[in-house]
Amino acid sequence: MKTVKIILAIVVIALVAIQFIPNRMPSNKPVSEQDIIHSGQVTGDMAKILKTSCYDCHSEQTEFPWYSKMAPTSWLLADDITNGRKNLNFSEWNSYTKRKKIGKLEAIREEVSSGEMPLPVYLLMHRRSKLSPEQVEALSQWTDDMTKKILE
């Protein structure tokens, strides 16, 4: 019984202590003119899908959940959001070259069709961000259409 108490105390102390370790949580920025939705290139259902299933990591308009404010979950989120924005940032879409856009669209199609995106760990706490087979199909069709427009 005593050992249990000691272990619990250590866990609590550790949890408190790690809160003081600084993390590099990316911050949000004002909605940019370069944003793919704000600039009117994507509207309706497709805009809704991007907002709901992609924007938390792939834009500068992240909706930070309560557990993003505490370690150790904040570390995981800081990492995922930083990498997400680095690889694809819908808030900077218009600043990408045509070539980069086509590259990103192809990657979106591959990642979403293979079920690698949205990240399964993200879906654990974001059930409504899970893409239905119809939404995956719609996204895939959307990437094709966008690419065709750019190639024209």
Add this chain to the structure above:
Amino acid sequence: MKTIVSVMVILFFTGVLFIRGTRMSRDVDNTAEFIYPAAVKAIIDQKCYGCHSIKGESDDAKESLMWDSIPSFPDAKLVAKLDDIITVLEEGSMPPEDVVKQYPEIKLLPRERKVLKSWAEATADSLMK
């Protein structure tokens, strides 16, 4: 008799001309196909082909890029793949460090990197006219 032979000879040569004609126009079509310039091909063969071809051992490498399948890609996929290649060349992440340690001869020289990058950029640009 002589006339018949002459007509046949003329017809024969005219026919030959037509055959040559079709062959030639086919040759013209072929030049529109995707071909690696010799300088680019030489670098790919020496520095990339060991992993990014049918003889590669890493499934990861083969899944990411197969130089031999690129020519058959539709335009959109081709541009996307060229963009990947350019990104990797800019990052300097290929060939991977650990592989270069094992096979120092595959290290990509700055001049070679530039040749590959210029080629990839020009090829992608030509598809987006």
